[in-house]
Amino acid sequence: MNDDLQETSMCARNGDKAINLLFNVTPALFEDYREPILDALRRRSIDARASLLGDIAHQDVDYIIHATGGPITDFAPFSNARAVLSLWAGVEKIVGNATLTQPLCRMVDDGLRQGMVEWVVGHALRAHLGMDRYVCQKPLTWAQHVPPLATDRSVTVLGLGELGSAAATALAQLGFRVTGWSRSTHEVSGVRCVAGSENLPQALASAEILVGLLPQTSETLDLLNAERLALLPRGCFILNAGRGTLIDDDALIAALDSGQVAQATLDVFRTEPVPSGHPFWSHPGVTISPHVAAATRVGTAAENIADNIVRAQNGTPLMNLVDRTLSY
Numbered sequence: 001m002n003d004d005l006q007e008t009s010m011c012a013r014n015g016d017k018a019i020n021l022l023f024n025v026t027p028a029l030f031e032d033y034r035e036p037i038l039d040a041l042r043r044r045s046i047d048a049r050a051s052l053l054g055d056i057a058h059q060d061v062d063y064i065i066h067a068t069g070g071p072i073t074d075f076a077p078f079s080n081a082r083a084v085l086s087l088w089a090g091v092e093k094i095v096g097n098a099t100l101t102q103p104l105c106r107m108v109d110d111g112l113r114q115g116m117v118e119w120v121v122g123h124a125l126r127a128h129l130g131m132d133r134y135v136c137q138k139p140l141t142w143a144q145h146v147p148p149l150a151t152d153r154s155v156t157v158l159g160l161g162e163l164g165s166a167a168a169t170a171l172a173q174l175g176f177r178v179t180g181w182s183r184s185t186h187e188v189s190g191v192r193c194v195a196g197s198e199n200l201p202q203a204l205a206s207a208e209i210l211v212g213l214l215p216q217t218s219e220t221l222d223l224l225n226a227e228r229l230a231l232l233p234r235g236c237f238i239l240n241a242g243r244g245t246l247i248d249d250d251a252l253i254a255a256l257d258s259g260q261v262a263q264a265t266l267d268v269f270r271t272e273p274v275p276s277g278h279p280f281w282s283h284p285g286v287t288i289s290p291h292v293a294a295a296t297r298v299g300t301a302a303e304n305i306a307d308n309i310v311r312a313q314n315g316t317p318l319m320n321l322v323d324r325t326l327s328y
Contacts, residue, residue: 018047019062024070036298040306063309068093075100082312085305087296092216095327104322105308108162111300119293120167123265124209127237128153150175156207159214159242160186179203204231212240215328226251235262241293244269256285267293
């Protein structure tokens with residue numbers, strides 16, 4: 001827990017009244033998260049009760065813990081709730097809800113961030129070193145294929161938020177020539193950062209490995225269409241762990257078939273699980289990673305939720321507050 005939060009947590013209780021947490025989650029997630037979050041709050045000297053829909057009056061709810069699949073779609077009755085705290089990083093399925101007037105916070109914690117960095121670095125190195133040749137294909141001949149050094153390979157990261165910046169930094173520290181592209185201007189140590197639609201073509205043109213870590217918005221929908229995939233260096237590699245709607249599926253299959261894209265490792269998809277008849281399952285150039293790149297870990301997520309509740313109780317600005325105008 002942060003020192004400033006620790007100093008103020010003793011006064012964060014709402015008098016002698018326990019705060020009420022309403023979990024807008026599936027029953028399984030309620031069992032997973034209830035005790036870890038309550039325990040994290042107890043360690044911050046906050047008395048809290050955890051409930052599911054129907055167990056507490058709407059007006060008595062202080063905070064809503066949210067995850068996709070929960071029963072609440074109308075947030076208007078919870079007029080006294082001080083915040084809706086998401087267990088997931090992605091908020092595209094709730095941010096446009098017109099009944100949601102409470103502050104909305106997405107999940108960005110150390111476990112999620114580290115998980116994404118490890119996934120991106122692992123698959124970037126897999127592509128860079130050509131590891132599939134030996135691990136998957138198992139050639140029966142002694143054929144030495146010496147890969148370039150990281151300093152001779154260009155990587156572009158689309159999206160420089162918390163996760164994108166962390167992944168870009170880790171790749172740069174390995175020696176890759178990293179370009180980061182985002183909607184607005186960012187500065188990331190060791191990374192050449194460009195911004196705006198006018199600079200997207202140059203960011204794509206240098207991407208021998210392209211990493212997609214953009215959120216889902218109206219502007220990122222099908223951003224990587226046939227026209228933009230054609231801007232990539234021929235034989236490039238694509239890693240997408242942002243949102244499945246970033247890439248036009250049919251355009252990607254065509255680019256793989258033509259050799260424009262050598263291989264795509266995809267962790268996110270338009271429909272999850274991926275339908276059994278989808279060509280991604282059978283295409284030799286596609287690796288399906290079943291949305292595990294940046295899974296929320298219960299332990300670190302509980303600490304994040306507890307810290308944000310302490311902030312709200314003490315009038316401190318919330319962490320990872322979603323900007324409704326940007327949808328993230």
